[in-house]
Amino acid sequence: MRRTKIVEVLKSEETGKEFLVKGWVRTRRGNKQVSFIAMNDGSTIHNLQIVADVELFGEELLRRANTGASLAVVGELNQSQGTGQNVELLAKKIEVIGDCDVNEYPLQPKKHSLEFLREKAHLRFRTxxxxxxxxxxxxxxxxxxxxxxxxxxxxxxxxxxxxxxxxxxxEMFQVTTLNLDNIPKNDDGAIDFSKDFFGRPTNLTxxxxxxxxxxxxxxxxxxxxxxxxxxxxxxxxxxxxxxxxxxxxxxxxxxxxxxxxxxxxxxxxxxxxxxxxxxxxxxxxxxxxxxxxxxxxxxxxxxxxxxxxxxxxxxxVRLTYTEAIEILRNSKPNKKGQFKYPIEGYGADLQSEHERYLVERHFKxxxxxxxxxxxxxxxxxxxxxxxxxxxxxxxxxxxxxxxxxxxxxxxxxxxxxxxxxxxxxxxxxxxxxxxxxxxxxxxxxxxxxxxxxxxxxxxxxxxxxxxxxxxxxxxxxxx
RNA sequence: UCCUCAGUAGCUCAGUUGGUUAGAGCGGCGGACUGUUAAUCCGUAGGUCGUAGGUUCAAGUCCUACCUGAGGAGCCA
Incomplete structure (x- = not known):
C-alpha cells in the first residue's frame, strides 16, 4: 500500500477508503477504551487524528505511540465524531517505526519558548x-x-x-588551508600566502x-x-x-x-x-x-x-534623503528631543529610530x-x-x-x-x-x-x- | 563591540528584608473515566538554585569575575 501524505488525507472526501500514513506523534489522549493520536508528517500544519481501539491494539503498543514516536498507520477514513476536525483515521494497523523515550525527548505537547527551541534546532522542525x-x-x-x-x-x-x-x-571570514599551528612566513615575517590553497588570501563572499x-x-x-x-x-x-x-x-x-x-x-x-x-x-x-x-x-x-x-x-513612498531629513528635522520627536540622535542637518546617516519614524509613524x-x-x-x-x-x-x-x-x-x-x-x-x-x-x-x-x-x-x-x-x-x- | 535584563525541577515561572526541610502549573509515571481536542480527576517521583571566588553565624537572595541567553544600539541585507 502506498503512503499518502496527511495533507492529502485531510482533503480527501473518500470516507470508507483505507489509507496508509506515516509520521510523528504530537500527542496522545484517551481512556481505557479508545486512544486519540494526533499525527503530523510535515505536509501541513494540521494533524491527522488517529483513532485506536485499545482492545484491538493493546495498551502496550499504544503506550509506545507517545509524543515524538514515529508511526505507520493503516486505517479507514471516517467523518469525525469529535468537533476539532472533519475527518479522522480509524486505525486497523499500527506499526511503531521508531520509539521515543519521553523522559529524554525535549519537546513536550505544550508551548515552548522560541529560545528553548533554538537550542533544539535539530528537533524544532517537528513543531x-x-x-x-x-x-x-x-x-x-x-x-x-x-x-x-x-x-x-x-x-x-x-x-x-x-x-x-x-x-x-x-568584515569577512578568511578561508585557508594553512596549518594555523605552523603558519609559513616570508623573510620579513609576513604570512606567506603563496603556500595557501589559492596562492593568495581568500574569503567567503x-x-x-x-x-x-x-x-x-x-x-x-x-x-x-x-x-x-x-x-x-x-x-x-x-x-x-x-x-x-x-x-x-x-x-x-x-x-x-x-x-x-x-x-x-x-x-x-x-x-x-x-x-x-x-x-x-x-x-x-x-x-x-x-x-x-x-x-x-x-x-x-x-x-x-x-x-x-x-x-x-x-x-x-519614494523620497530623497534630503527630503527625509527635512521631515525628520520638523518632526515632533525631533523638536521634543525624543530622538536619541537628534537631526541637526544634512549629512549624517539615518539611525534605526529615524527610519522607524518615517515608515511606522509618518508615512505608515x-x-x-x-x-x-x-x-x-x-x-x-x-x-x-x-x-x-x-x-x-x-x-x-x-x-x-x-x-x-x-x-x-x-x-x-x-x-x-x-x-x-x-x-x-x-x-x-x-x-x-x-x-x-x-x-x-x-x-x-x-x-x-x-x-x-x-x-x-x-x-x-x-x-x-x-x-x-x-x-x-x-x-x-x-x- | 557597547548598554540593559535574565539564568531556580524535563519545560514555563514564583521564591518577600539574607533566616527552618526551595514551591506552582505543565510534562513524566501509577490509577480513574465509552470519543478526546492544551482532555479531565486523584496520587506520585523529580533540584549541586549557570560556573568560580568572596562577604556573613547564615546566601537561591548581597559583592566580583566569567559563561550562556534575550532585548536595545552600532555595522548592514
Missing part, C-alpha cells in the same frame, strides 16, 4: 511554528525564482570563495554583486540567490553571520527602473505567500496574537495577514529613500550631477527596517576610478570590474534583498534566528 516557517520559506524561495524566470532573468551562481576584499560590505554586474554586462538581466557571509560581531534580531541574499542586476536600468522592479518584486513575493500559504500564515498570525496578548493595544503589531495585504494596496507604509550623500555610501554607486549625492536606494519596511539596499552603478570609467581612489579601494586588484566600464559600458542598476528579512516580514516572527533552519551568529555554530 507547528517551525514547520510552518519552513514551508513558507520554501514557498518564498520558489517565488523568487518564479518571479525572475517569468521576467526573463538568468540566475547566476556567483563565487562563494572570493579573493577580492574590496566589496566594502563588512560578502556579496555577489560585483560578479553579478559582470554577468549583467552580457546577459542584461541576471539575479543571484546564494549564501552570504559577514563576520561582523552583530548581536541583533536582524543579523546573521550566514544568510541568503537575492541580488538582481540589470543593464539599461536607471534608479527609477530599479525601484519599480524592487517594489514589484516585493509585492509579488507577498502576494505569492497569501495565495499559497494560507494555512501556515493563519497559524503564524494566531501565534503572533497569542505572543502579544499581554501587550498594550498600541504596542501590538498589525494582524499578520492584514499587514501583508496592506503592503500590496499602495505604492511605496513602506518607504524608498534615494540619493544619499556620497560619503555614507559605497564606491560603486553612480554620482549625481551635483557631485554630492549618489543614486542609492534603500527600501524600508515596518518592523524590520532596511529590507533592500541598491543603487544605480557608476558606469563611467574615469568617475569610478576617481571614487575608488578617494575611498582607498585598490584599483589594480579590481581590473576585471573596471574593464566592464572600458568595453561597451552601459548604465545599469541592481539591489540586494536579505532573504531572512523578507521571511521576518512575511511570517511575523521577531527574531531572524527563527526564520533560518540553522542560524549562525557570533559564538553559535551548533548543528
Amino acid at each position: 507547528n511554528t517551525f514547520s510552518a516557517i519552513a514551508r513558507v520559506r520554501h514557498a518564498m524561495i520558489f517565488a523568487v525564482h518564479s518571479f525572475f524566470s517569468l521576467k526573463g532573468f538568468v540566475n547566476i551562481h556567483t563565487p562563494i570563495i572570493t579573493s577580492s576584499d574590496a566589496e566594502g560590505a563588512g 560578502v556579496s555577489g554583486q560585483l560578479e553579478g554586474e559582470l554577468a549583467a554586462m552580457g546577459l542584461a538581466d541576471i539575479y543571484t540567490f546564494g549564501p552570504t557571509f559577514r563576520a561582523e560581531n552583530s548581536n541583533t534580531t536582524r543579523h546573521l553571520a550566514e544568510f541568503w541574499m537575492i541580488e538582481p542586476e540589470m543593464a539599461f536600468y536607471d534608479l527609477n527602473d530599479n525601484m519599480d522592479l524592487a517594489e514589484e518584486f516585493l509585492k509579488y513575493l507577498i502576494r505569492y505567500a497569501l495565495d499559497n500559504c494560507a494555512d501556515d500564515l493563519n497559524f503564524l498570525s494566531n501565534r503572533l496574537k497569542e505572543e502579544e496578548k499581554n501587550k498594550k493595544a498600541d504596542e501590538k503589531s498589525m494582524e499578520l495577514i492584514e499587514k501583508l495585504k496592506f503592503v500590496l494596496e499602495d505604492d511605496f 507604509k513602506p518607504v524608498i529613500l534615494t540619493d544619499y550623500p556620497k560619503e555614507i555610501k559605497a564606491f560603486y554607486m553612480k554620482l549625481n550631477e551635483e557631485n554630492k549625492t549618489v543614486r542609492a536606494m534603500d527600501v524600508l519596511f515596518p518592523q524590520i527596517g532596511e529590507i533592500i539596499g541598491g543603487s544605480q552603478r557608476e558606469e563611467n570609467y574615469d568617475k569610478l576610478v576617481a571614487r575608488m581612489e578617494e575611498m582607498d579601494i585598490p584599483v589594480e586588484e579590481m581590473w576585471w570590474y573596471l574593464e566592464t566600464r572600458k568595453f561597451g559600458t552601459v548604465p545599469h542598476s541592481g539591489f540586494g534583498l536579505g532573504f531572512e528579512r523578507l521571511m521576518l516580514f512575511v511570517t511575523g516572527m521577531g527574531n531572524i534566528r527563527d526564520v533560518i533552519p540553522f542560524p549562525r551568529t557570533p559564538k553559535n555554530a551548533e548543528f
Whole structure:
C-alpha cells in the first residue's frame, strides 16, 4: 500500500477508503477504551487524528505511540465524531517505526519558548511554528525564482570563495588551508600566502554583486540567490553571520527602473505567500496574537495577514534623503528631543529610530529613500550631477527596517576610478570590474534583498534566528 | 563591540528584608473515566538554585569575575 501524505488525507472526501500514513506523534489522549493520536508528517500544519481501539491494539503498543514516536498507520477514513476536525483515521494497523523515550525527548505537547527551541534546532522542525516557517520559506524561495524566470532573468551562481576584499560590505571570514599551528612566513615575517590553497588570501563572499554586474554586462538581466557571509560581531534580531541574499542586476536600468522592479518584486513575493500559504500564515498570525496578548493595544503589531495585504494596496513612498531629513528635522520627536540622535542637518546617516519614524509613524507604509550623500555610501554607486549625492536606494519596511539596499552603478570609467581612489579601494586588484566600464559600458542598476528579512516580514516572527533552519551568529555554530 | 535584563525541577515561572526541610502549573509515571481536542480527576517521583571566588553565624537572595541567553544600539541585507 502506498503512503499518502496527511495533507492529502485531510482533503480527501473518500470516507470508507483505507489509507496508509506515516509520521510523528504530537500527542496522545484517551481512556481505557479508545486512544486519540494526533499525527503530523510535515505536509501541513494540521494533524491527522488517529483513532485506536485499545482492545484491538493493546495498551502496550499504544503506550509506545507517545509524543515524538514515529508511526505507520493503516486505517479507514471516517467523518469525525469529535468537533476539532472533519475527518479522522480509524486505525486497523499500527506499526511503531521508531520509539521515543519521553523522559529524554525535549519537546513536550505544550508551548515552548522560541529560545528553548533554538537550542533544539535539530528537533524544532517537528513543531507547528517551525514547520510552518519552513514551508513558507520554501514557498518564498520558489517565488523568487518564479518571479525572475517569468521576467526573463538568468540566475547566476556567483563565487562563494572570493579573493577580492574590496566589496566594502563588512568584515569577512578568511578561508585557508594553512596549518594555523605552523603558519609559513616570508623573510620579513609576513604570512606567506603563496603556500595557501589559492596562492593568495581568500574569503567567503560578502556579496555577489560585483560578479553579478559582470554577468549583467552580457546577459542584461541576471539575479543571484546564494549564501552570504559577514563576520561582523552583530548581536541583533536582524543579523546573521550566514544568510541568503537575492541580488538582481540589470543593464539599461536607471534608479527609477530599479525601484519599480524592487517594489514589484516585493509585492509579488507577498502576494505569492497569501495565495499559497494560507494555512501556515493563519497559524503564524494566531501565534503572533497569542505572543502579544499581554501587550498594550498600541504596542501590538498589525494582524499578520492584514499587514501583508496592506503592503500590496499602495505604492511605496519614494523620497530623497534630503527630503527625509527635512521631515525628520520638523518632526515632533525631533523638536521634543525624543530622538536619541537628534537631526541637526544634512549629512549624517539615518539611525534605526529615524527610519522607524518615517515608515511606522509618518508615512505608515513602506518607504524608498534615494540619493544619499556620497560619503555614507559605497564606491560603486553612480554620482549625481551635483557631485554630492549618489543614486542609492534603500527600501524600508515596518518592523524590520532596511529590507533592500541598491543603487544605480557608476558606469563611467574615469568617475569610478576617481571614487575608488578617494575611498582607498585598490584599483589594480579590481581590473576585471573596471574593464566592464572600458568595453561597451552601459548604465545599469541592481539591489540586494536579505532573504531572512523578507521571511521576518512575511511570517511575523521577531527574531531572524527563527526564520533560518540553522542560524549562525557570533559564538553559535551548533548543528 | 557597547548598554540593559535574565539564568531556580524535563519545560514555563514564583521564591518577600539574607533566616527552618526551595514551591506552582505543565510534562513524566501509577490509577480513574465509552470519543478526546492544551482532555479531565486523584496520587506520585523529580533540584549541586549557570560556573568560580568572596562577604556573613547564615546566601537561591548581597559583592566580583566569567559563561550562556534575550532585548536595545552600532555595522548592514
